[in-house]
Amino acid sequence: MSNSLLLRNVRPLEGNCVDVLVTDGVVSRVGPALEAPDVPVVEGHNGILLPGLVDAHTHLDKTHWGQPWHRHSAGPTIQERIADERRVRQRLGYSPAVQSASQVRQSIAMGTTHIRTHVDIDTEIGLANLEGVLATRERFQDALTMQIVAFPQSGLLVRPGTQELMTEAIRLGADLVGGIDPSSMDRDPVRHLDSIFAIADQQGTGVDIHLHEPGMLGAFALELIAERTAALGMRGRVTVSHAFCLGMVDDAYLDHLTGLLVDNRIAIMTHGPGHIEFPPVRCLHEAGVTLCCGSDGIRDSWGPYGNADMLERAMLLGFRSGFRCDEDLELVLDIITRGGAEVMETEDYGITPGCRADLTVVAGETRVEAIMSRTPRIAVIKGGRLVAANGNCLI
Template sequence: MITIIRNARPWGGALADVIMNDGAITAIAPAGPDPAPGGGTVVDGRGRILLPSFCDVHVHLDSSRIGLPFRPHTGSPGVWNMMQNDRRNWRDAEVSMTERTTTTLGRMIANGTTRVRSYAQVDVDCGLERLDAVIAAREAHADRADVLIMAFPQAGLLRESGTPAVLEDAVRAGADLVGGIDPCALDRDPVRHLDIVFGLAERYGVGVDIHLHEPDQLALFSTELIMERTRALDLRGRVTISHGYGLAALPEPTLRELLETFRELDVAWATVAPARTPLPLVTLAEHGIRVGLGEDGQRDYWSPYGNCDMLDRTWQLAFTNGFRPDRLIEHCAAVATVGGRSVIDPSVRLASVDDRPGVAVGDPADLVLVPGDTVTAAIMDRGPDRTVLHRGVVVADHGELIPDGAA
């Protein structure tokens, strides 16, 4: 199926016509009156900027109240306390968990996200109920987005009897990655915690994603243990550190030495653009570290923040890093798009801070048109006039999903 985007500006450049077939970009030519003789579906770019679609590599689809009435925040500080607050409330929401995950994913797609890595909480309290809801959301939007699921022991692995068995059940049920969280600070037994996580990864051939909220030296210790297991099991390119802002607080010589190990073992990093201790994006780019962006929770029982808009989170990434030059702000867009793809697929790379890939012949036809004079202006203004394509098919326009079969 041929699709032609007319009069668009790839990465804010000159007007062009972009031709797609079989889910990939097949040709790019200067804008003209007839970009593809013989017909095809034509999308009017109207001079908008054409970017790779967004890739959210750190989102909790099962932790969302998007579309529901706003409620006051009732959590108290600390991972365990916040998790308990979530437990007390998530079953009492106005609609089912499946409806919440499906609605949230749909809004993400409508705003321009077509690749997602979502966590699904699994523990002795919820069993696989939340995993099943994330799977249902993936199936509901299978023609609009590609979704990977991470089985995530939000409550830790060792504080409640039976959790490792539930985590293994989740991997058996189809989770694409196995997760861990704060091996020292939460479970207080990093060796046993990581042995369970990496043991499941080895046994079932899945990737690993570790939530790391720990402070600097503790985060460093946990990361060194993660690296040991990555090397021992030869899981190069299959391990991700999420958050890890404690590592960003390390002295620069220590951090740079650690990043050499990241590079050697091709360990990726996922950030949600935290307000404090942002990741040093330029330094990570200099070391060739794969970095992606995510939205975390969405107006949930953990936090009132989150709106399903990765362009908004791109602005936050630039803002929290204090970026002002256009090239650095545009780099945030590269991280939010192709950077996320690189976390999922290690064969994809951002070559440098100035690399703007993803809209060239041979690239996947997962694209988003956004309004703006420049890419930086698009990030600053975050206008709603967007058209979203997945595998060369329009799946959303101006904030609304296209019904299946109607594109």
């Protein structure tokens, strides 16, 4: 398939209507009435041109997307949900390869060109989920950029053998080392964090840690994470996902934690959770913290929500943040595009000449209207190839 095309009649970030010429997968020219007789033409219908959307936190291996409805009945704690997931997984027996592919096709249809997915690694499932997601990454390699986080969902130290599996996961192709709630999961935050940072240091990867721990417990974990990031020279390579504690501490302590995040270039992922305090997006952005956003679990045993539409996720993050002004909602759009791309260390990201042609076209008078209306994506282009049109994945 050709990776050159002429995208007609689009408005870059709601600006004036132009054409975009893509040559060999790269945006080569942007301007009015471009001529390129030898390449396919994609009509943009005066839609808003955005860089490809970035889902910087999801769980492709666990989704039930495309399967019969699952009736949710798990208890309220994380431990109860992990145990419930184990039972559901055994009962339903879904294939991680089939399920991850199902969500990836939905994500592409919704304009997402980059995904960071966490994949469960534990001593019961071993590397089976990883192998399924690796197969999906290879299958869709021309249509989506995927980073994989080896994720010790059930704990690291409490399940001996998990650390070895995590190292093996990186060797097989996972890109980052994950972690989870170092005090409440493993009940030994120093050893948990030392262990995952050691794997990352040895393997030369970044780290992305699920941190749900509340208040001062979570804040303590953040301090330990910052210490290790500095000690190992990993500035710019560490993400903390959720970090609910940032929405719970007092202003003085928030200032202290924000300083640690900025100094160590630690990024924060928030998806606008529905039931709990969460990081203050505007405040962190103004302090210079890199922010990204993701779907988290989509229709899995953890919950019935989600449809892989990052514009909907942007709306939810804006809604939960109490944003009403366009300027604030434009910030959320920046988080689901540029912020996510920065966290995923994506080079040449954007919509100007020289950028890789990962593009999404969506109807709307303005960017904020596009978030609120969330009409089917007119066109999604990945590396110069049309991969979705009119809301349908073409891959």
